[in-house]
Amino acid sequence: MxxxxxxxxxxxxxxxxxxxxxxxxxxxxxxxxxxxxxxxxxxxxxxxxxxxxxxxxxxxxxxxxxxxxxxxxxxxxxxxxxxxxRIAVHTRLYPGTEAALDQLADAGHRLAVCTNKPEGLAETLLRELGIRDRFASLIGADTLPVRKPDPRPYTAAVEAAGGNVAHSFLVGDTETDRKTAAAAGVKVALVAFGPEGESLSRLAPEAMLAHFDDLPALAQDWLRA
The missing domain is CATH 1.10.150 (DNA polymerase; domain 1)
Structure with a gap:
């Protein structure tokens, strides 16, 4: 499913x-x-x-x-x-990002963004990077009166994408994302290729992603029930 x-x-x-x-x-x-x-x-x-x-x-x-x-x-x-x-002069997608998004979409999964970046800047950046149309919803730092790790932005992102929180999970790179997932009652996969690297394993996430190539199989495992 x-x-x-x-x-x-x-x-x-x-x-x-x-x-x-x-x-x-x-x-x-x-x-x-x-x-x-x-x-x-x-x-x-x-x-x-x-x-x-x-x-x-x-x-x-x-x-x-x-x-x-x-x-x-x-x-x-x-x-x-x-x-x-100058929002996208040096910014680059991590390796495998677009391929993973395409595979997730082909498998029927809904995709959303929940960020503590102001919504307007997030919209602009995703468009500059050419991936805005991959996401059914976007919730930014100022979309709601609260931001992550409050669970409400996460819930809003899932629901705006037409999904169900109980059948979703978060991909992030910080302790804030770990806390957000815990507050929302969902699993989190933290990326080992982000700014903190493998040290994020100290937060005991349900999964660590070494590369985006590993994400489609993880989604199939976590979301098949």
Whole structure:
């Protein structure tokens, strides 16, 4: 029997760290601070959100430099603007993403996205990557008054796709996704090829995905009942 497979976006479907870091660095450079984050060494920070990137950068300022009141809020708005303008310069889908989505769809499964990225940015990115039409629904950070790990965005994503929560599971890459699945009462598969890699096994997910090639068989196993 077909079911619903729900995906996180950043760090799960695509490596978005390069463009996120670039947007943060544009904010720092606008204040004359230079590029405070490294696109490779600081990639994991990017997946904790815009404010996490800003705070990490601020922590590297010289001790003689002070930020004006409200700087973080100002820079966060600017960061979203910079990111929206150059959202898919460095971003790439992880290997096997499109093939796995096609195989899941061919098996009759519904596909959805549940992300803590603002909905408008998520829509734009998925279209830029050429995969928006693969998903029957998209729930972003601001679609509802709450975001993951609250289970309601997940439930909304499944139901908007025409599915049943009891016959669905989540694919993600963070502790937030692990907590979301637990709150929704569903299984989670965490990707070992994302920013945290195999270390996510410490969260005891029901499955770890070494490659998207493994996802169709997992879906067949989990959703056949």
């Amino acid at each position: 077909a079911g619903t497979v729900v995906f996180d976006l950043d760090g799960t479907l695509a490596d978005t760290s390069g463009d996120l870091i670039a947007a943060a660095n544009a904010c720092f450079e606008g204040r004359g601070l230079g590029a405070l984050l490294d696109p490779v060494a600081d990639a994991l920070i990017a997946f904790h959100g815009g404010r996490a990137m800003l705070r990490a950068g601020y922590a590297r300022m010289g001790s003689d430099m002070l930020l004006p009141p409200g700087a973080e809020d100002q820079d966060f708005a600017l960061l979203l603007g910079h990111y929206g303008e």
